[in-house]
Amino acid sequence: MRKEDLDALLIMSFGGPESQEEVMPFLRRVVAGRGVPDERLEKVAEQYRYFDGISPINAVNRDLQARLATDAPSRWLGDRVYLGNRNSEPFLADTLAEMSKAGIRSAAVFVTSAFSSYSGCRQYRENLAAGLDKAGVDIDLRLVPKFHDHPLLAQIWIDRLAEVLPSDQSTRVLFVTHSVPVSDSVKYRPQHEALAARVIQGAAEMADMAEPPDWRMAYQSRSGPPHQPWLEPDIGEVVAEAAADGVQRIIVVPIGFLSDNLEIRWDLDVTAGAIAKEHALDYVRIEPPQNDPRFISMIYELIEQGDGIPCRVGCCPNPRQELHTVGERADD
Incomplete structure (x- = not known):
């Protein structure tokens, strides 16, 4: 991806609750469409309540967002680094709407998952497509490639x-x-x-x-x-x-x-x-x-090396139904 073709960087992550009141709504969003009863979710909720309902992941990703904006090589993005989550605020569709309002027309997307799997790759790409539809915006989203071997x-x-x-x-x-x-x-x-x-x-x-x-x-x-x-x-x-x-x-x-x-x-x-x-x-x-300074350098290397379409059609298939995604190409 050429830096001059990008308006911003979007960090996309899983999300997590930050209060006791957010725990059950968060868990319901995680398993939406799977028919999981609240009785089963309550057992998982006990783990969150042990920590006062607070997952550390949002604070960690806000720190990543700030460091990416501050340490960006040549300051090519300035403060145009956004965060959108799958299951908690800031929700992805809201972030995409904010980006569009700010005039963003193209963005690199860094997903906080290094490995290929349905939940760690394709599901995020499905979320991005659904987020664009829900927000009613047109942003060219170019995905940073997976980096388990970086x-x-x-x-x-x-x-x-x-x-x-x-x-x-x-x-x-x-x-x-x-x-x-x-x-x-x-x-x-x-x-x-x-x-x-x-x-x-x-x-x-x-x-x-x-x-x-x-x-x-x-x-x-x-x-x-x-x-x-x-x-x-x-x-x-x-x-x-x-x-x-x-x-x-x-x-x-x-x-x-x-x-x-x-x-x-x-x-x-x-x-x-x-x-x-x-x-x-x-x-x-x-x-x-993620808190290592070299992690920031790695992200910018991945942006420069990738072409924004890291996956082939059908990789990491959805086990339940086929949904529209972004960031995939047909087999050569």
């Missing part, structure tokens, strides 16, 4: 892991990401495994270790009907397994996430942390990479 993303993880690797204790590294249905994992799982292998090797070299430490992939935040297969093993099972194997120290790397969010805090800090404590394990959880 060297800067890997290097941030490598640096953060290397800082805590040296230890006299028996250590196992657990790379964790959000579980998805097995049917949606054809590209999703190998992308995570490739990044994890790159990070563990790089961190071991940086920490002057003769060989990389033992490591595992684990998954968290499984949802959906019980009969539907999702990626396993669960992080809790892997923590307990480490204790049974005589491991003394575990390092948890939430490699599937870019920023702090409620799922990390609940599934990793509260639930997995409690299992580690029960088994007298030393438990270390690495911070995600």
